[in-house]
Amino acid sequence: MARLDVVETFHGLFFPGHLHTQDSLQLALKFPFQDTDIIIVSYPKSGTTWMQEIVTLISSRGDPDVSQTVPNWARAPWLEHHYFTAVQEASPTKARVITTHLPHHLLGPTLQSSKAKVIYVSRNPKDVVVSFYHFHKMANFLPEAGSFSEFLNRFLDGKLHYGSWFDHIKGWTSQTATMNNLLHITYEEMSMDIKGAIKRVSSHLQSPLLEDEVNNCAKHCSFSRMKDNKMANYTLVTEDIMDHSKGTFMRKGKIGDWKNMFTEELNQYFKSIFEIELKNTKL
Secondary structure (H helix, E strand, O other): OOOOOOEEEEOOEEEEOOOOOHHHHHHHHOOOOOOOOEEEEEOOOOOHHHHHHHHHHHHOOOOOHHHHHOOHHHHOOEOOOOOHHHHHHOOOOOOOEEEEOOOHHHHHHHHOOOOOEEEEEEOOHHHHHHHHHHHHHHEOOOOOOOOHHHHHHHHHOOOOOOOOHHHHHHHHHOOOOOOOOEEEEEHHHHHHOHHHHHHHHHHHOOOOOOHHHHHHHHHHOOHHHHHOOOOOOOOOOOOOOEOHHHOOOOOOOOOOHHHHOOOHHHHHHHHHHHHHHOOOOOO
16 A cells, blocks of 8 residues: 555544555544553654553563564554554554554544553654654655745644644643543653653553563663664665655654754744643643
């Protein structure tokens, strides 16, 4: 299924047709979650792959065998992707780990009656947009990135694939007070204290780890380990889909890389939109 130039429009949002169909998106909204499911939710380029690795390692109590032998899209498949059902049925893991970029207003209704454990991962939106910009350059199933200033404008207008970052984070984080099964964790927390983040996630999943197991998880989900792990770095994806000559999926993994791309003018413009969009929120 190539469809590299196809864009699916669903509930006013754009999705790459290479990965999504109207049927797969519709099925995602009706998916019968089980109480034992683990659901990783994020806006693109917010630390999703990292959390997939963390959850895999927690589930195996620090043993890296699965994370080093099974691609992340097979052990934590994307709910809205067209291949989800087939991959999920063949998953080698006991508990179902499911990943999604869908906003809360679409997925929330079907989650209401579920006790599935939800992990929402967010990241500084300036770093998100820079990472997403570079990803557009190598991903042949995404539109041309254009200049960074043009890309940033589309990001702030909510016109990129997967919709508005502002709507996404407001939608999911607004549920933290009422959804006891929802954990909100940030990329920055994971970067500054990976062991603490692992403990928070394992506690949320009711799967406490021994200290040496936490240490093993931290070692195997480090950026350097993941960048060299073909099961996590997307080098298994063929060149026609991801042009690895134009960049790497796991680029830097650092906090504050936005400073290398934003001019002072772009930064002030971003700040003005940010303050308007997140006014009267705790974000």
